[in-house]
Amino acid sequence: MVVNRMILNETSYFGKGAIQEVANEAKKRGFKKALVVTDKDLLKFEVATKVTAILDEAELSYEIFDGIVPNPSIEDVQAGVKACQAAEADYIVAIGGGSPIDTAKAIGIIITNPDFSDVISLEGPADTKKPALPILAVPTTSGTAAEVTINYVITDKENQRKFVCVDPHDIPVVAFVDSDMMMGMPKGLCASTGMDALTHAIEGFITKGAWEMTDMFHIKAIGIISHALRDSVAGNQEAREKMALGQYIAGMGFSNVGLGLVHGMAHPLSAWYDTPHGVACATLLPLIMDFNKDHTGEKYREIAIAMGVEGAADMPLAEVRDAAVQAVKQLGIDVGIPQSLTELGMKEEDVQKIAEDAFRDVCSPGNPRDATVEEIIALYKSML
Structure with missing residues (x-):
């Protein structure tokens, strides 16, 4: 018997102005002092300050930890733990994309589960005993869905790799999905995080663990994202509102069933070349969709229909599978996603080691088609 968990x-x-509820939630829960986890740019460009202003107005105490960088490392997490302890915070307000929210999750887990203070022992399904310090999450990008997932990713600089942590104890207790917080995204970030959200939806839809409830989330997310992303990148407020919702819906699904080889191959690219995660996923997505297509039943037809491919309902299966891959590829081209791994800095002499890292990544076993190291090497080389 299969038991599925949500x-x-x-x-x-959700919606414009959602952050106004941050103070109400903090007060309702009896919180006394927050550690605000964000990055320097979000403070500099007065994005994070939209939230701290609400805390100020409500006379809620907080201290700021802004030492967050893209692809946060073990050392960044440990610095955040020290900041949280020094502040004597009883909750965390995480403001940002995947990097601040992922770091906040690790900080929150270690504060309540100090046996994991080395950070690296959190890799994979961690046997933590207590829920993380409560996290209120405010995303500023339309892509990672870190505010609704039980996953987070940390970089191990010493071993030049990223590792995925999977822990039901780390999920933020409250999420505030406010498109106003996302309007400041530059086009490139909007495109890459949006394509990351599409990757979440497609990989979650075809992963080995997919089931009816998560399929419902994922196919809806594919439709929303594929129709809104182009206008969102152009700066349209309504489209960014739709993207904010679409990426969250995708997160509701994939967090509970896992991902696949796109993420498995993207993680080492970020670790080796400091490639933004969303860019790596977006570049790889059509390639891996093509690799998987004969192992997905009728699901590519559903993807093509959701994306608005004309005639998809009546096409022969082989044809509609190719049409779904092409629709995703064209969307990436339209929003400016790199079309080769050389553009991301990948070097042929690194392929063997990177492929071995991808094979071991916690996301790769969820792929609908099992891949050997040799096949992963061939996939990487095909895009150089």
Whole structure:
């Protein structure tokens, strides 16, 4: 018998102005002092300050930890733990994309589970005993869905790799999905995080663990994202509102069933070349979709229909599978996604080691088609 599990936030707020509920939630829960986890740019460009202003107005105490960088490392997490302890914070307000929210998750887990203070022992399904210090999550990108997932990714600089942590104890207790917080995204970031969200939806839809409820989330997310992303990149407010919702819906699904080889191959690219995660996923997505297509039943037809491919309902299966791959590829081209791994800095002499890292990545076993190291090498080389 198969038992499927669903884990979601206790509470979520959606729509323009959702962040106004941050102070109300903090007060309702009896919180006394926050550690605000964000990055320097979000403070500099007065994005994170939209939230701290609400805390100020409500006379809620907080201290700021802004030592977050893209692809946060073990050392960044440990610095955040020290900041949280020094602040004597009883909750965390995480403001940003995947990097601040992922770091906040690791900080929150270690504060309540100090046996994992080395950070690296959190890799994979960690046997933590206590829920993380409560996290209120405010995403500023339309892509990672870190605010609704039980996953986070940390970089091990010493061993030049990224590792995925999977822990139901780390999910933020409240998410505030406010498109106003996302309007400041530059086009490139909007495109890459949006394509990351599409990757979440497609990989979650075809992963080995997929089932009816997550399929419902993923196919809806594919439709929303594929129709809104181009206009979102152009700066359209309504489209960014739709992307904010679409990426969250995708997160509701994939967090509970896992991902696949796109993420497995993207993680080492980020670790080796400091490639933005969303860019790596977006570049690889059509390639891996093509690799998987004969192992997906009728699901590519559903993807093509959701994306608005004309005639998809009546095409022969082989034809509609190719049409789905092409629709995803064209969307990436339209929003400016790199079409080769050389553009991301990948070098042929590194392929063997990177492929071995990808093979061992926690996401790769979820792929609908099992891949050997040799096949992963061939996939990487085909895009150089």
